[in-house]
Amino acid sequence: MASSSSTSCLYLHSLPKASSGSGQWKNGFLGGSVSSRRLFASPVMFLQKRPRLSAIRASSEGSSRRRVYKESQAATGFPNAKVQQIASSILPVGSFVVVTFVLWKVVEKFMSPKSSSPGEGKGSTQGVKWSIGAGTNLLQGFAAKVLNLSGNPIGDEGVKTLCATLMENSSIEKLQLNSTDLGDEGAKELAELLKRNSTLRVIELNNNMIDYSGFTSLAGALLENNTIRHLHLNGNYGGALGANALAKGLEGNKSLRELHLHGNSIGDEGIRALMAGLSSHKGKLALLDLGNNSITAKGAFYVAEYIKRSKSLVWFNLYMNDIGDEGAEKVADALKQNRSIATIDIGGNNIHAEGVNAIAQALKDNSIITTLEVGYNPIGPDGAKALSEILKFHGNIKTLKLGWCQIAAKGAEYVADMLRYNNTISVLDLRANGLRDEGASCLARSLKVVNEALTSVDLGFNEIRDDGAFAIAQALKANEDVTVTSINLGNNFITKFGQSALTDARDHVLEMTEKEVEIYF
Numbered sequence: 001m002a003s004s005s006s007t008s009c010l011y012l013h014s015l016p017k018a019s020s021g022s023g024q025w026k027n028g029f030l031g032g033s034v035s036s037r038r039l040f041a042s043p044v045m046f047l048q049k050r051p052r053l054s055a056i057r058a059s060s061e062g063s064s065r066r067r068v069y070k071e072s073q074a075a076t077g078f079p080n081a082k083v084q085q086i087a088s089s090i091l092p093v094g095s096f097v098v099v100t101f102v103l104w105k106v107v108e109k110f111m112s113p114k115s116s117s118p119g120e121g122k123g124s125t126q127g128v129k130w131s132i133g134a135g136t137n138l139l140q141g142f143a144a145k146v147l148n149l150s151g152n153p154i155g156d157e158g159v160k161t162l163c164a165t166l167m168e169n170s171s172i173e174k175l176q177l178n179s180t181d182l183g184d185e186g187a188k189e190l191a192e193l194l195k196r197n198s199t200l201r202v203i204e205l206n207n208n209m210i211d212y213s214g215f216t217s218l219a220g221a222l223l224e225n226n227t228i229r230h231l232h233l234n235g236n237y238g239g240a241l242g243a244n245a246l247a248k249g250l251e252g253n254k255s256l257r258e259l260h261l262h263g264n265s266i267g268d269e270g271i272r273a274l275m276a277g278l279s280s281h282k283g284k285l286a287l288l289d290l291g292n293n294s295i296t297a298k299g300a301f302y303v304a305e306y307i308k309r310s311k312s313l314v315w316f317n318l319y320m321n322d323i324g325d326e327g328a329e330k331v332a333d334a335l336k337q338n339r340s341i342a343t344i345d346i347g348g349n350n351i352h353a354e355g356v357n358a359i360a361q362a363l364k365d366n367s368i369i370t371t372l373e374v375g376y377n378p379i380g381p382d383g384a385k386a387l388s389e390i391l392k393f394h395g396n397i398k399t400l401k402l403g404w405c406q407i408a409a410k411g412a413e414y415v416a417d418m419l420r421y422n423n424t425i426s427v428l429d430l431r432a433n434g435l436r437d438e439g440a441s442c443l444a445r446s447l448k449v450v451n452e453a454l455t456s457v458d459l460g461f462n463e464i465r466d467d468g469a470f471a472i473a474q475a476l477k478a479n480e481d482v483t484v485t486s487i488n489l490g491n492n493f494i495t496k497f498g499q500s501a502l503t504d505a506r507d508h509v510l511e512m513t514e515k516e517v518e519i520y521f
Contacts, residue, residue: 187214219249247277300327
C-alpha cells in the first residue's frame, strides 16, 4: 500500500479529575482509581498500539517498597489529620500541574518529527492508529495527520500550549478538541493558530463553553484562513450574537465546506444574520447543520431564501427546531428551486399533515433529494397518505424516515400501497407509530409483491404481536424474489411462537434463494 494513503492518529486518553477530599483520581490512565500519592511516587506509562496492547506494569518489588514506605510513614509521630488536610489542599493542584506538564511534553515531542532519509522506515506506520497514555516516550520520526484530545479537560491554558506547538506543525490535518473545557480564551488561541497554520483541514470544538467572544475570534480567523474545510461548533453557546459574528467571517472565506452549529441557541435573529453571511460566502458550502437552534417559522423564511440561492449545499439539517407547518411550506417552496440538496432532515419540528403535504409536493419533480427525515413530527395518517401518494410514482427518495410520526395502522396501509409501485426506496423507518398487528399485516401484503429496491425495514416499538409476525413470515416465504435483507422487529410483543415463525421464514428464504435476511427481535 502506498504511503500516501496511510492514516495515522494520535489519541490521548482523558485526563483524570481530582476529587476533593478523597485524595484519589478517578477514571485515570491506569483504568481505575489511583491515589495521588501513588501517582507521584510511581507513575505508570504505557504505549498502546492497536490491535495489540503492551503495558509496562509496576513490579511486585516496587509494590513491596511502597508498602515499606507507607509503614515507615505510619510509624512517625506526625498527626494523620494534618497529613490529610495538607494532601487534600495541595495534591489535586500539584497532580493537575504534573499531568498537564507530562501531557504537553508528549504532544511537543509528537509534533516535532525528525526528518529521515528517503525510503527510511517507509510504510512502518501505514494504516496504524496509535493510542498513547501520558508520559509515553513516543517514537521519533512519527508524524500523524489526526490529533484527538477529546474528553481531556485541558481548558484554555492547555489549548494555549497546544497552539504554540502547532504553529509550525505541517503534518496535523485534523484536530479534535471536543469536550475539553475550552472557552473563549482557548478559542482565541485557536483563531490565532488558524491565521498562521495552513495545514489544518478539520477542527472539532463540539460540546465546549465557547460564547460570543470565542465565535468572534474564530470568525476573524476565517477571514484570513483559506485552507480550513470543516468547522464543528456543536453544543456551544454562540447564540444570536455569535452567529452574527460568524456570519461576517463566512462572507470573506473561500475554503469552508462543512459548518456544524447544532445546539447553539441561535434563534431567528441569529439565523437571519447567518443566512445573509452564507449567501455572500465565496466558497462552496456542502453541509450545514442547524439542528436544535430554536428556529421558528420566522427563521425558516431566512433559511428558505438561502436554500433557493445555494448551488453547492448537499446535506442540510433542521432537526429539532420549531418551524411548524408554516415553516415547512417555506422550505418546500425553496426545495422546488434548489437542485443540489440530496439529504434533508426536518425531523422534530412540530410539522403536521399540512406541512408534510407541502414537502411531498416539492418532491414531485425533484430527483436530487434521496434522503428525507420526517421523524418526530405528528403528521398522522393523513400526512402518511400525502407522502405516499407522491412517492408512489414520483421523486427519487431512497431513504425515508417516518419514525414517531403517529401514522398508526391506517398510515401503514397508505405506505404499504405506495411500496407496491415505488421502485426507489431502499431504507424505510417506521418505528414507534402504533402500527400493531393490523399495520404489520398491511406491510406484509406489500412484501409479497416483487420490489427490487426495498432492502431494509424498521418496525421497532410498534406493539406488534405474534399475528403480525406470522403475516410477515408468510410474506417472506411467498416472495421468491425478495430483496429485503434486514427487518427490525425489536421492542415489540412477539413471543417465542412468532419468533420461531420468523426464523423458519428466514431459513426458507436462505434455502430457496441463497439470500440472507437478518431479522432482529
